[in-house]
Amino acid sequence: MTRIAEPEMEDTHYGVAVSYCSEDLDNMLALGHHDARRALAAFNRHARTLAGLANLANDYSADADDWFSQIQPKWATFRTPDPHNDWEDPASWWIAEWCDPETPGAQPVTLLAT
Numbered sequence: 001m002t003r004i005a006e007p008e009m010e011d012t013h014y015g016v017a018v019s020y021c022s023e024d025l026d027n028m029l030a031l032g033h034h035d036a037r038r039a040l041a042a043f044n045r046h047a048r049t050l051a052g053l054a055n056l057a058n059d060y061s062a063d064a065d066d067w068f069s070q071i072q073p074k075w076a077t078f079r080t081p082d083p084h085n086d087w088e089d090p091a092s093w094w095i096a097e098w099c100d101p102e103t104p105g106a107q108p109v110t111l112l113a114t
Contacts, residue, residue: 003105014038018030018031028112076097
C-alpha cells in the first residue's frame with residue numbers, strides 16, 4: 001500500500017473536486033472543506049452527470065434542505081488498495097481513511113454520507 005498525496009477525483013464541479021467513495025454510489029467525497037450549499041451543489045451535479053440521476057435522491061420532488069445534515073467535514077489520508085484485503089477493490093483509485101487533522105498526510109475533505 002502506498003500513500004497518495006494527491007488523490008485523483010472523478011470530476012470537478014463549481015471548483016470542487018468530487019468522487020463517489022463507495023461501490024454502491026451512495027457516498028461522495030470532495031477534496032477540501034466546503035460550505036454545505038456549495039458542496040451539495042457539486043455533489044448534486046456529479047450525481048446528474050456521472051450517474052445519470054435526476055439529482056442526489058433521483059427524485060424531482062426532493063428538497064435540498066433534506067441533505068444538509070448528511071454533509072460532514074472530515075480529515076482523511078489516502079492510500080492505494082491493499083491487495084490482501086478482500087474488502088478493498090484492487091481496481092479502486094484510492095482508499096480514504098478517516099483521521100485526526102494532526103495525522104501526517106491528513107487532508108481536509110467533505111463527505112456526503114447517505
